[in-house]
Amino acid sequence: MTTPSSRPDGGPSVTTTKSSYSTGLGDEHPLTPEHPLGPGPTTAADVHMVVDHFFFTGRPGDFKQPLDWGANIVSSVTSVxxxxxEVHAATxxxxxxxxxxEIRDVCPxxxxxxxxxxxxxxxTSTTPRDIVVRLSALAI
Structure with a gap:
């Protein structure tokens, strides 16, 4: 086990001390689980991901906007x-x-x-007007 201590120059130094949790059997090795907890890390190639952009015209106030993706992409267990x-109306x-x-809720x-x-x-000092909003969505 190592414990930090301070040095006069302000930088850390390390001193080695014997662990109070030692079994006294010599070199201790990390435990390896008998049964791995999972198949390992997931890479982007293993995950089905879909990105799409949805546009709507909005005014000040609350909104509830449906994004229609299709049943082959989104279900109630999909992470979204x-x-x-705000985006420019023409470009x-x-x-x-x-x-x-602001987004408050996303519900697949x-x-x-x-x-x-x-x-x-x-x-409050500005006159409200219609704006175009882009919702960029990622479904996994």
């Missing part, structure tokens, strides 16, 4: 992550406008539909 941003490129788009359903609930907020 969603990000939201659909993200912009940093005055609106704040059997049958291929995901409901995304959130809100769009404006500063």
């Amino acid at each position: 992550w969603v990000s939201a941003c 659909h490129k993200p912009i940093s406008g005055v609106a704040r788009v 359903q059997d049958g291929g539909r995901v409901f995304v609930a959130g809100s769009i907020k404006w500063p």
Whole structure:
């Protein structure tokens, strides 16, 4: 076992001490489980992932937007992550406008539909208008 101590130059140094948990049988080796806990790490090639972008026009207030992907992609046990941003109406490129788009809930359903609930907020000093929102979704 090692314990840190301080050195005059401010950097750490290490001193070796005998563990109080030692069995006294000499060199101790880490335990290896008899039955591995899993098949090992998963790589991206092993995981079915789908990314898609959904657009809708919104105004200040709450929204509940359905994302229709199809039953072969999404079910109630699918993990879905969603990000939201305001985009330019003509180019659909993200912009940093005055609106704040927040996501509160992402709920995948059997049958291929995901409901995304959130809100769009404006500063009180600005006149609200319609904006185009992009929901970027990843399903695994």
